[in-house]
Amino acid sequence: MTAEPLLSVENLQTQFFTEEGTVRAVDGISFEVNEGEIVGLVGESGAGKSVATSSIMRLVESPGQIVGGTVTYKGKKIVDIETGPDGEPRQSDEMLTNEEMREQIRGKEIAIIFQDPMEALNPVFKVGAQLREFIEINRDVDRKEARRIAVDMLREVGIPEPEKRYDSYPHQFSGGMRQRVLIAMALACEPSLIIADEPTTALDVTVEGQIIDLVHDLEARYDTSFVWVTHDLGVVAEICDRVNVMYLGEIIESAHVDDLFYDTKHPYTEALLQSIPRPDQTVEELDPIVGVMPEAINPPSGCRFHTRCPDARTVCREVHPSQRDESDAGDPVHQVACLKYESVGYEDAQPLETEATAAFGGGIVEATDATDAQGDEA
Ligand SMILES: Nc1ncnc2c1ncn2[C@@H]1O[C@H](COP(=O)(O)OP(=O)(O)OP(=O)(O)O)[C@@H](O)[C@H]1O
Numbered sequence: 039m040t041a042e043p044l045l046s047v048e049n050l051q052t053q054f055f056t057e058e059g060t061v062r063a064v065d066g067i068s069f070e071v072n073e074g075e076i077v078g079l080v081g082e083s084g085a086g087k088s089v090a091t092s093s094i095m096r097l098v099e100s101p102g103q104i105v106g107g108t109v110t111y112k113g114k115k116i117v118d119i120e121t122g123p124d125g126e127p128r129q130s131d132e133m134l135t136n137e138e139m140r141e142q143i144r145g146k147e148i149a150i151i152f153q154d155p156m157e158a159l160n161p162v163f164k165v166g167a168q169l170r171e172f173i174e175i176n177r178d179v180d181r182k183e184a185r186r187i188a189v190d191m192l193r194e195v196g197i198p199e200p201e202k203r204y205d206s207y208p209h210q211f212s213g214g215m216r217q218r219v220l221i222a223m224a225l226a227c228e229p230s231l232i233i234a235d236e237p238t239t240a241l242d243v244t245v246e247g248q249i250i251d252l253v254h255d256l257e258a259r260y261d262t263s264f265v266w267v268t269h270d271l272g273v274v275a276e277i278c279d280r281v282n283v284m285y286l287g288e289i290i291e292s293a294h295v296d297d298l299f300y301d302t303k304h305p306y307t308e309a310l311l312q313s314i315p316r317p318d319q320t321v322e323e324l325d326p327i328v329g330v331m332p333e334a335i336n337p338p339s340g341c342r343f344h345t346r347c348p349d350a351r352t353v354c355r356e357v358h359p360s361q362r363d364e365s366d367a368g369d370p371v372h373q374v375a376c377l378k379y380e381s382v383g384y385e386d387a388q389p390l391e392t393e394a395t396a397a398f399g400g401g402i403v404e405a406t407d408a409t410d411a412q413g414d415e416a
């Protein structure tokens with residue numbers, strides 16, 4: 039790819055300063071979005087997907103703070119954090135001001151669709167009026183023209199009889215219809231990039247399929263790029279061109295969607311794939327990922343996945359893996375952060391007993407036994 043990426047995220051770090059400690063919610067992630075591309079951000083609940091997207095939009099609220107990294111959009115620095123003379127993070131001179139973010143970027147250039155449409159739509163105002171007002175504020179048009187655009191947008195996203203439905207209240211719409219309204223709102227200012235944070239999670243599979251078809255359609259027609267946040271690899275397969283897999287604040291694998299599925303490199307991605315239904319598997323063959331994701335306040339040492347990894351060895355507890363491109367020559371970049379691919383002695387290290395290996399070896403293991411087993415491994 040020779041063209042500059044539309045969006046470039048470099049070493050982004052966002053933390054929450056809570057009474058219990060510092061939550062390293064997003065801990066140095068980097069990825070790019072090219073024009074017309076749908077890029078997935080996947081991972082279990084708590085991986086940091088939403089914090090990553092709200093950081094890109096600069097919508098992180100206290101006690102959260104972006105403490106490092108750069109986000110460049112069309113050459114503009116949406117985020118640009120440097121270290122000040124006092125050692126504390128501070129905004130660089132190049133970083134857009136809050137006003138510039140509001141006036142130039144949010145809605146117009148980058149729009150966001152949230153998981154719960156009821157949160158984004160005001161229940162006491164009619165759907166059409168909300169859409170119209172949004173268009174009036176963000177585009178330089180009068181009320182009449184804004185209304186016309188709003189009706190057009192509702193039609194565009196597949197709302198039947200848009201003139202009539204214009205005067206409905208949000209609760210008179212189904213979940214799928216409300217999500218379509220949010221997509222209409224996101225599209226209203228013809229942004230170059232739409233960030234969709236689990237927009238289909240609350241919907242049933244049929245409606246989800248319709249929304250995905252709609253997004254494909256819109257992508258083709260408007261050449262809009264998407265960052266698509268989900269915990270569902272089935273959706274990723276349907277919709278994404280490239281995928282970033284997140285675990286505990288980090289991106290641990292990043293690849294073209296086909297390579298992610300058919301040339302999986304990270305054990306966590308492998309585990310995620312095992313936990314979704316595939317045509318060649320029966321439901322009984324599905325393996326949920328063992329254990330729960332540890333707290334982001336105190337992430338495990340070394341590789342953060344080592345406590346749940348079936349392939350973990352002693353070295354995984356000690357060394358933090360770095361991202362490396364493991365693609366074959368000529369193939370698209372395929373980055374993975376796993377010690378198996380580094381020369382740090384993984385081959386010669388002893389296997390670690392983890393939640394995953396203990397469960398495989400000894401059937402159901404009580405939590406206390408698992409702790410003992412971890413304590414006395416060599
Ligand atoms: N306001 C907050 N205060 C403290 N911690 C927070 C806050 N918001 C998020 N976090 C923490 O940041 C981490 C990442 O959360 P985030 O919401 O980004 O996860 P996610 O990947 O979007 O999960 P989900 O799939 O459930 O939406 C979690 O450990 C979460 O507890």
Ligand code: NI
Nearest residue numbers: 087088089235
């Ligand atoms: Ni989220």
